[in-house]
Amino acid sequence: VESIIEAFLLTMVVTVCLTAYTFQSKMDFDRFNAGIFSLMSILFSFLFLQIFFPMSGMSRMISVGFAVLYCMYIIYDTGLIMERLTPEEYIIAPAILYMDMVALFLRLLKLRGERERRDD
Secondary structure, three states: OHHHHHHHHHHHHHHHHHHHHHHHOOOOHHHHHHHHHHHHHHHHHHHHHHHHOOOHHHHHHHHHHHHHHHHHHHHHHHHHHHHOOOHHHHHOHHHHHHHHHHHHHHHHHHHHHHHHHHHO
16 A cells, blocks of 8 residues: 555656646647657657566666656647647547646556565
8 A cells, every 4th residue: 555655646746747848838849759669669668578588677767767758748838839739629528638647646656566576
């Protein structure tokens, strides 16, 4: 239960901070698109390698990489909501951010679980 609460609180703090950063920033976050795609491709390549050549530290690195990826998605999607979505598309906007937050929460929970398993 403690791990779940910790991952939830960390997810909320990260989401609020990244959203606040996106709102106050004058940057165009559309250029994150290529970086997000590249990072996702690299992470899926490592996941594929992990299937055939399991390494203990690789799983943790992949989880950290996915957490960073989901943070990039939160920034990108918040910028998308602010600048590109029309009023008719605002119904889907919270669903997009919700999926990003759930994915980040699950990845942080996995990292916490890996740390607890390692400490035992």
